[in-house]
Amino acid sequence: MKKIFFPSETFWGIILLTALIFTIFIQPILPLEWQAKTYSLSYTILYFSSILSLEKRVKSLLVLSVIAFSMNWLTEIFSLSILTTVSKSLSILFFIVIAIYLIMQVATSREVSLKVIIGSVIGYLLIGMIYSIFIAFIMIQDPAAFNVIQSPDDTSRAIAHLGESIYFSFVSLATVGYGDIVPIKPYARSLAIWICISGQLYIAIIIALLVGKFASRNNTGERA
Numbered sequence: 673m674k675k676i677f678f679p680s681e682t683f684w685g686i687i688l689l690t691a692l693i694f695t696i697f698i699q700p701i702l703p704l705e706w707q708a709k710t711y712s713l714s715y716t717i718l719y720f721s722s723i724l725s726l727e728k729r730v731k732s733l734l735v736l737s738v739i740a741f742s743m744n745w746l747t748e749i750f751s752l753s754i755l756t757t758v759s760k761s762l763s764i765l766f767f768i769v770i771a772i773y774l775i776m777q778v779a780t781s782r783e784v785s786l787k788v789i790i791g792s793v794i795g796y797l798l799i800g801m802i803y804s805i806f807i808a809f810i811m812i813q814d815p816a817a818f819n820v821i822q823s824p825d826d827t828s829r830a831i832a833h834l835g836e837s838i839y840f841s842f843v844s845l846a847t848v849g850y851g852d853i854v855p856i857k858p859y860a861r862s863l864a865i866w867i868c869i870s871g872q873l874y875i876a877i878i879i880a881l882l883v884g885k886f887a888s889r890n891n892t893g894e895r896a
Contacts, residue, residue, distance in 0.1 A: 681724070681725050681726065681727055681787060682786060682787045682790065684721050684724035684725040685725040685787060685790040685791060685794060686790065687717070687721040687724075687725075688718065688721040688722055688725045688794055689790055689793060689794055689797070691714060691717040691718050691721055692718065692794065692797040692798070692801065693797075694714060695714045695715075695718065695801070695838075696797060696800065696801070696838055696842070699711070699714060699835075700834070700835035700838055700839065707834075707835070711748070711834070712744055712745055712748050715741070715744055715763070716741055716744075716745075718767075718801075719737040719738075719740060719741045719766065720737060720741075722737065722766075722767070722770040722798075723737050723770075725774070725791075725794070726770070726773050726774070726777070727777055728773075733766075733769060733770070733773075736762070736765070736766050736769070737766060739762060740759070740762040740763050740765075740766045743755065743758055743759040743762055744759050744763065746759070747759040756809070756812070757809075760805055760806070760808075760809040763805050764802055764805055764806055767798055767801060767802045767805070768802055770798060771795055771798040771799055771802065774791045774794055774795045774798070775791075775795050775878075777791050778791045778792050778795065778878065778881060778882075779881055781885070782885070783885055783888075784882055784885045784886055788882070788885075789882075792878050792882065795874070795878070796845075796871075796874055796875070796878075799845065799870065799871070799874060800838070800841045800842045800845050801838075801841075803837075803841040803844075803845065803863075803867050804834065804837040804838040804840075804841040804842075805834075805837070806837075806863075807837035807840060807841055807863070808833045808834045808836075808837035810860065810863075811833040811836065811837060812833055814857070816856060816857065817855065817856060817857045817859070817860040818840070818853055818854065818855055818856060818860060819853065819854045819856055820833070820836055820853055836853060839853070840853045841867065844864050844867040844868055844871070845867055845868070845870070845871035846871060847868045847871060847872065849868075
């Protein structure tokens with residue numbers, strides 16, 4: 673029964689990776705009304721697959737995911753400013769903790785496996801998602817922070833900002849910088865600089881870890 677209801681962490685890692693790919697690459701190109709309908713569902717899958725993809729499923733993280741998931745749905749229902757602030761804050765906190773746990777799993781693993789590779793990719797995508805949630809919140813609260821063209825449909829701004837923030841987050845994370853969305857205020861520029869630096873540091877550190885594990889395994893095999 674346990675295997676049926678609780679598959680391996682690798683299985684849930686694949687589910688999490690699939691959910692991230694959908695949220696980052698597919699959802700933003702859907703019509704706004706479709707994005708609004710799939711937004712809460714996609715984040716619900718992200719919350720729970722994140723927990724189940726960990727080797728050690730901490731109860732406090734499960735509680736945090738339930739609270740963040742509940743606040744996300746409440747925000748969609750009531751559309752109150754205070755609920756939006758709390759929901760975004762909880763989501764950022766939750767995904768930061770998940771990203772830290774996944775990176776620690778990659779760092780402490782003895783050899784490079786499918787789970788480690790998936791965890792490395794998920795860690796990068798989660799970092800981008802964390803920044804995108806934060807940027808979307810800034811765009812809503814302070815429209816002058818970025819030079820984003822305003823939509824005539826104000827009711828769709830929250831969903832539209834999410835797509836814009838995902839785009840800006842990953843473009844900055846990869847240090848591409850097309851310049852079509854530009855940070856205007858000093859704190860927005862500082863955030864953009866930090867995103868660029870953290871993206872480069874993540875890739876450099878993770879690649880170094882993976883290469884070190886490959887080299888260690890090869891040396892061990894030669895000695896044997």
